Amino acid sequence: MTSDGGIKIPSRLPLLLSHEGVLLPGSTVRFSVDSPRNMHLVSQRLLRGTSLKSTIIGVIPNTRDPEHDTDDLPTLHKIGTAGIAVQVVGSNWPKPHYSLLITGLCRFRVSSLLKERPFVLAEVEQLDKLDQYTTPATEGATAEDGELGELSKKFYQAAVQLLGMLDMSVPVVAKFRRLLDSLPRETLPDVVASMIRTSNKEKLQVLDAVSLEERFKKALPMLTKQIEGLKLLQKTRKINPDNEKRVLSVRKGGVFPGRQFNLDGEDEEEDGDDTVALEKKVHGANMPDAALRVCLKELKRLKKMPQSMPEYALTRNYLDLMVELPWSKSTKDCLDIRAARTLLDNDHYAMDKLKRRVLEYLAVRQLKTSLKGPILCFVGPPGVGKTSVGRSIARTLGREFHRIALGGVCDQSDIRGHRRTYVGSMPGRIINGLKTVGVNNPVFLLDEVDKLGKSLQGDPAAALLEVLDPEQNHSFTDHYLNVAFDLSQVLFIATANTTVTIPPALLDRMEVLQVPGYTQEERVEIAHRHLIPNQLEQHGLTPQQLHIPQETTQDIISRYTREAGVRSLERKIGAICRAVAVKVAEGHRVTKIEDLIPESPAQQGEKAAPPEMPIVIDHIALKDILGPPLFEMEVSERLTLPGVALGLAWTPLGGEIMFVEASRMEGDGQLTLTGQLGDVMKESAHLAISWLRTNAKTYQLTNMVGSPDPLEGTDIHLHFPAGAVTKDGPSAGVTIVTCLASLFSGQLVRSDVAMTGEITLRGLVLPVGGIKDKVLAAHRAGVKRVILPKRNEKDLEELPANVHVDLDFVLAGNLDEVLNAAFDGGFPGTASALTHPQLTSKL
Numbered sequence: 001m002t003s004d005g006g007i008k009i010p011s012r013l014p015l016l017l018s019h020e021g022v023l024l025p026g027s028t029v030r031f032s033v034d035s036p037r038n039m040h041l042v043s044q045r046l047l048r049g050t051s052l053k054s055t056i057i058g059v060i061p062n063t064r065d066p067e068h069d070t071d072d073l074p075t076l077h078k079i080g081t082a083g084i085a086v087q088v089v090g091s092n093w094p095k096p097h098y099s100l101l102i103t104g105l106c107r108f109r110v111s112s113l114l115k116e117r118p119f120v121l122a123e124v125e126q127l128d129k130l131d132q133y134t135t136p137a138t139e140g141a142t143a144e145d146g147e148l149g150e151l152s153k154k155f156y157q158a159a160v161q162l163l164g165m166l167d168m169s170v171p172v173v174a175k176f177r178r179l180l181d182s183l184p185r186e187t188l189p190d191v192v193a194s195m196i197r198t199s200n201k202e203k204l205q206v207l208d209a210v211s212l213e214e215r216f217k218k219a220l221p222m223l224t225k226q227i228e229g230l231k232l233l234q235k236t237r238k239i240n241p242d243n244e245k246r247v248l249s250v251r252k253g254g255v256f257p258g259r260q261f262n263l264d265g266e267d268e269e270e271d272g273d274d275t276v277a278l279e280k281k282v283h284g285a286n287m288p289d290a291a292l293r294v295c296l297k298e299l300k301r302l303k304k305m306p307q308s309m310p311e312y313a314l315t316r317n318y319l320d321l322m323v324e325l326p327w328s329k330s331t332k333d334c335l336d337i338r339a340a341r342t343l344l345d346n347d348h349y350a351m352d353k354l355k356r357r358v359l360e361y362l363a364v365r366q367l368k369t370s371l372k373g374p375i376l377c378f379v380g381p382p383g384v385g386k387t388s389v390g391r392s393i394a395r396t397l398g399r400e401f402h403r404i405a406l407g408g409v410c411d412q413s414d415i416r417g418h419r420r421t422y423v424g425s426m427p428g429r430i431i432n433g434l435k436t437v438g439v440n441n442p443v444f445l446l447d448e449v450d451k452l453g454k455s456l457q458g459d460p461a462a463a464l465l466e467v468l469d470p471e472q473n474h475s476f477t478d479h480y481l482n483v484a485f486d487l488s489q490v491l492f493i494a495t496a497n498t499t500v501t502i503p504p505a506l507l508d509r510m511e512v513l514q515v516p517g518y519t520q521e522e523r524v525e526i527a528h529r530h531l532i533p534n535q536l537e538q539h540g541l542t543p544q545q546l547h548i549p550q551e552t553t554q555d556i557i558s559r560y561t562r563e564a565g566v567r568s569l570e571r572k573i574g575a576i577c578r579a580v581a582v583k584v585a586e587g588h589r590v591t592k593i594e595d596l597i598p599e600s601p602a603q604q605g606e607k608a609a610p611p612e613m614p615i616v617i618d619h620i621a622l623k624d625i626l627g628p629p630l631f632e633m634e635v636s637e638r639l640t641l642p643g644v645a646l647g648l649a650w651t652p653l654g655g656e657i658m659f660v661e662a663s664r665m666e667g668d669g670q671l672t673l674t675g676q677l678g679d680v681m682k683e684s685a686h687l688a689i690s691w692l693r694t695n696a697k698t699y700q701l702t703n704m705v706g707s708p709d710p711l712e713g714t715d716i717h718l719h720f721p722a723g724a725v726t727k728d729g730p731s732a733g734v735t736i737v738t739c740l741a742s743l744f745s746g747q748l749v750r751s752d753v754a755m756t757g758e759i760t761l762r763g764l765v766l767p768v769g770g771i772k773d774k775v776l777a778a779h780r781a782g783v784k785r786v787i788l789p790k791r792n793e794k795d796l797e798e799l800p801a802n803v804h805v806d807l808d809f810v811l812a813g814n815l816d817e818v819l820n821a822a823f824d825g826g827f828p829g830t831a832s833a834l835t836h837p838q839l840t841s842k843l
């Protein structure tokens with residue numbers, strides 16, 4: 001309280017720039033907030049603050065295009081309304097935003113801007129007295145004298161006249177009536193302008209009218225316009241006088257479509273039949289007693305509500321969902337293990353281990369007929385067939401299949417639904433999925449459980465745990481439904497790219513099945529057995545129209561794709577099909593195959609009687625359709641200077657080859673590292689340098705001028721090119737050592753060698769993870785020899801036979817052996833170079 005008796009708002013207010021509505025004192029408006037400044041205001045001010053004062057913000061109308069908010073601050077409107085944020089609701093769908101419910105308190109004028117970021121803060125001057133709203137109507141003193149009194153009286157009478165034209169049985173109209181009598185007259189222009197149908201521009205005029213007299217003058221015409229409009233409506237509609245009032249209250253858009261108070265009323269006759277039908281459906285939905293009780297209660301409420309109330313649609317949607325849910329509808333399982341095996345084999349090439357485990361899982365289920373047990377989680381790079389296997393499982397069981405994408409979900413209401421307290425609330429994805437499939441025992445594929453996020457709105461992983469827990473999920477309660485739904489018949493399968501980021505509690509519930517990437521040969525087979533036939537069918541083509549020879553497929557794989565799975569291979573085949581489909585569709589115009597493949601040498605000889613079909617895709621046609629190759633075998637080209645070595649890295653997307661480059665220059669022993677590196681990688685680099693300095697003499701390593709300390713008067717720069725992926729992990733140790741040994745000795749690393757392994761200060765090579773994916777990546781890149789830690793020998797068993805044949809594996813226990821295998825003819829000074837032949841194993 002201040003000396004003049006009014007409540008003071010803070011003199012510094014954070015400002016919400018409102019693009020969509022004008023807040024007037026005394027009214028409550030919902031604002032949807034998604035521009036950066038406004039989002040900051042909510043997250044840093046409203047959600048952090050604990051005092052009442054921190055919930056007071058200024059709302060400034062911003063008539064500019066909201067797209068420009070990120071640029072410089074637009075010239076702000078000078079007058080705004082201070083308001084109290086009474087509700088903040090955050091959501092991530094369809095994009096991150098907050099929904100704020102703000103009640104306007106009083107006008108203010110912006111005196112000066114204090115800062116513009118992260119949100120706008122301004123020094124403000126309060127314009128309206130606040131006590132007017134808190135004390136009972138004290139008529140007479142201010143508003144009743146002279147012209148002002150006259151105006152206020154006129155205004156009040158007009159408002160009463162308007163009320164008289166509306167249906168008092170509509171609750172909002174009744175509320176308007178109450179407000180009219182209880183509020184002080186001075187507040188009426190603001191309150192009425194926000195309740196009747198006014199444009200934002202008109203509201204802005206009322207907002208800008210700082211003097212009371214002007215405010216009445218501005219608002220009065222709006223009120224009379226409304227009355228005139230209603231009168232006109234009455235005249236034009238020749239209606240039964242009994243119904244008059246109801247119809248009056250606005251079918252077309254509403255006389256009072258104020259967002260906060262909906263003064264619309266509508267005739268309710270027509271929904272009589274509707275609710276009867278709904279009631280029948282409720283009884284026919286076969287839902288458990290608890291749910292039935294809730295439905296009947298809601299139904300009873302619904303019958304009493306006018307259709308135009310927002311609440312009506314809310315309740316109606318709720319009941320529609322309740323009757324649609326498969327409370328007791330299910331499909332019959334038809335599991336025949338032998339048939340399942342055939343089906344899995346027919347659908348998927350290779351991945352034997354995974355298929356075997358899936359069959360075991362299904363067999364156990366058949367014997368036990370209960371679903372309690374771990375959830376299967378397929379972990380592997382994208383495009384290796386995880387989703388596809390999930391789909392096959394559903395097929396073998398004769399169940400419905402539904403995929404729930406969890407990538408980026410960071411709000412637990414995505415899983416568990418929003419409470420039915422505000423407009424726009426909806427059930428979570430589990431309940432939605434059940435509604436989509438229409439049975440209560442589908443296969444749900446929880447896709448990308450490793451990409452669940454966390455946020456203010458609670459941890460979705462916790463909600464998911466409840467869904468997956470067989471002890472709890474028979475009574476899963478979605479916030480929207482607010483009654484339990486039995487999920488115990490749902491078969492859940494999860495997929496992920498990596499287990500590292502799966503929340504541990506969730507991981508604990510799951511049995512992880514690794515699905516590694518494919519070799520070149522497997523990919524060719526998959527393409528010919530599955531991808532090409534599928535794509536042909538999808539594009540309405542037949543093998544008689546399009547033929548892709550094996551060599552072409554190999555070409556696509558090695559020169560147009562670089563991936564662990566087969567997704568972009570599938571896409572490239574799709575592109576070829578499209579190109580051919582156009583030719584086929586053009587039909588008669590293309591009579592000769594040369595039209596498609598102008599200079600194909602293969603066809604030139606047969607020009608006399610060229611077969612029109614099939615159109616054969618050779619490497620020239622391939623180039624025409626897919627453009628120049630995206631990847632060339634670059635390995636040998638890059639290894640032409642000392643100071644470059646080829647390492648193998650593991651990423652959630654599969655194995656990758658990784659070049660390590662080093663250069664040196666005059667300096668004082670500094671080490672520079674570049675290329676998106678993590679801390680462990682930096683440590684590896686320091687370890688490598690220390691070990692090389694220690695052993696410089698043995699290996700005859702020198703600095704640029706031949707001194708025995710390679711770092712003397714020298715700066716070293718290590719770079720890990722390619723890709724914006726952060727590289728971390730200790731497995732680059734051996735590669736860094738090899739790269740630097742090459743730099744310090746001036747010798748070239750063999751161009752067909754790739755390596756992986758952690759190192760110690762004493763020069764030992766320790767085992768690392770992801771061997772299969774790494775070796776496959778090396779194989780893909782055309783590498784001939786792979787150097788691995790000796791203790792990873794057991795991982796080689798998992799590799800396909802042809803990879804064993806093509807690659808030469810060197811199992812190294814120490815760095816001496818690594819260097820010896822990485823350089824042609826061994827590395828000078830290595831023990832093994834002098835004594836025995838290379839320790840290689842051709843497994």
Ligand code: ADP
Pocket residue numbers: 347348349350351381382383384385386387388389495526530531565566567570
């Ligand atoms: P993921 O879920 O692992 O990202 P998808 O299941 O979506 O991969 O697979 C991508 C495409 O590759 C699908 O069309 C799938 O049928 C096909 N595919 C993947 N692996 C195989 C395989 N072993 N045999 C046949 N098709 C496969």
